[in-house]
Amino acid sequence: MAITEQGLMEALAHVRDPYSGKDYVTSRAVRNVTISGGDVAFDVEIGYPAKSLVPELRQQLVAAAKNIPGVENVSVNIVSKIIAHTVQRGVQLLPGVKNIIAVASGKGGVGKSTTAVNLALALAAEGANVGLLDADIYGPSQPLMTNTSGKPESLDGKLMEPKRSMGLQINSIGFLVDEEQAMIWRGPMASQALEQLIMQTRWQDLDYLVVDMPPGTGDIQLTMSQKVPLTGAVIVTTPQDIALLDAKKGINMFQKVNVPILGLVENMAVHICTNCGHAEHIFGADGGRKMADKFGIDYLGALPLAMSIREQADSGKPTVVADPDGDVAKIYKSIARSVAVKIAQQAKDFSSKFPTITVSKNT
Numbered sequence: 001m002a003i004t005e006q007g008l009m010e011a012l013a014h015v016r017d018p019y020s021g022k023d024y025v026t027s028r029a030v031r032n033v034t035i036s037g038g039d040v041a042f043d044v045e046i047g048y049p050a051k052s053l054v055p056e057l058r059q060q061l062v063a064a065a066k067n068i069p070g071v072e073n074v075s076v077n078i079v080s081k082i083i084a085h086t087v088q089r090g091v092q093l094l095p096g097v098k099n100i101i102a103v104a105s106g107k108g109g110v111g112k113s114t115t116a117v118n119l120a121l122a123l124a125a126e127g128a129n130v131g132l133l134d135a136d137i138y139g140p141s142q143p144l145m146t147n148t149s150g151k152p153e154s155l156d157g158k159l160m161e162p163k164r165s166m167g168l169q170i171n172s173i174g175f176l177v178d179e180e181q182a183m184i185w186r187g188p189m190a191s192q193a194l195e196q197l198i199m200q201t202r203w204q205d206l207d208y209l210v211v212d213m214p215p216g217t218g219d220i221q222l223t224m225s226q227k228v229p230l231t232g233a234v235i236v237t238t239p240q241d242i243a244l245l246d247a248k249k250g251i252n253m254f255q256k257v258n259v260p261i262l263g264l265v266e267n268m269a270v271h272i273c274t275n276c277g278h279a280e281h282i283f284g285a286d287g288g289r290k291m292a293d294k295f296g297i298d299y300l301g302a303l304p305l306a307m308s309i310r311e312q313a314d315s316g317k318p319t320v321v322a323d324p325d326g327d328v329a330k331i332y333k334s335i336a337r338s339v340a341v342k343i344a345q346q347a348k349d350f351s352s353k354f355p356t357i358t359v360s361k362n363t
Contacts, residue, residue: 046078047341101232111303113142113212166317235297
């Protein structure tokens with residue numbers, strides 16, 4: 001019996017995306033099918049980076065195809081195609097950047113910067129081109145966490161070249177001021193500095209730009225949510241009631257300005273004693289999960305209160321790089337894939353398909 005494309009599609013429809021739950025046929029991810037005798041070849045295009053999932057996914061697809069009588073050899077090419085998705089109405093996309101992810105918290109001290117850098121590194125580890133912007137004007141942490149320093153170069157005298165470290169493109173106000181200099185700026189001045197920092201950096205072909213936001217819901221956060229094209233926001237909190245109270249304000253702010261909440265990360269969820277293995281919920285239990293359920297947002301995952309996470313970030317090699325196969329790195333990578341999948345499910349951006357209209361006195 002001859003192998004048909006219809007028969008192949010019916011067989012492949014049994015393989016489902018582990019995150020979206022959809023099969024690759026009805027979602028039109030299977031492309032470029034060729035059948036030659038007993039040889040079958042096809043591409044599978046997914047909308048998020050998933051380098052670590054490719055071997056298992058390829059194995060499932062090959063097995064599904066070989067269930068068809070007569071199929072001898074199967075060639076599967078799995079590619080990630082990350083596109084730009086919709087942002088706030090009236091805000092144009094940033095040149096060289098497809099999607100911008102704001103990592104925010106209602107208050108300081110909840111591990112937001114550590115989450116931001118590990119999220120960026122996890123997305124890069126999964127095969128994406130990723131940038132990291134340190135938007136915390138008053139307390140930039142990313143120069144230390146990424147082991148980068150020095151003033152940014154400018155090739156044309158207009159745009160700053162991002163620093164590069166661990167596969168990331170990075171910029172921070174920390175590169176432009178002395179390490180011990182206090183930023184004694186009022187809100188509008190800090191907001192303008194941030195706007196220049198993000199708009200005047202030559203980001204190069206980024207799938208995702210992760211923005212480490214300052215804590216709170218003040219001028220800088222409003223500038224980001226109203227003038228910067230945000231694809232979505234990730235909220236970071238601890239289980240502690242006081243942290244959850246402030247995190248709610250961050251969620252409400254993004255919802256009011258129509259920025260999608262991609263999910264919530266619960267930091268310092270549990271401490272495991274290194275001596276006896278006893279688990280203790282120092283800051284409370286399941287506070288983040290309960291809040292995510294209350295607001296109807298995704299609970300992305302929980303990170304432990306572990307000394308290694310702090311030590312690795314302070315040393316300039318965050319967990320995803322320092323211990324890429326460890327349990328904590330796996331949590332960060334799972335969070336990163338969930339965020340990327342959530343973005344892939346959003347509406348596409350079509351602004352680039354429309355011409356830019358200019359009006360002048362000669363028109």
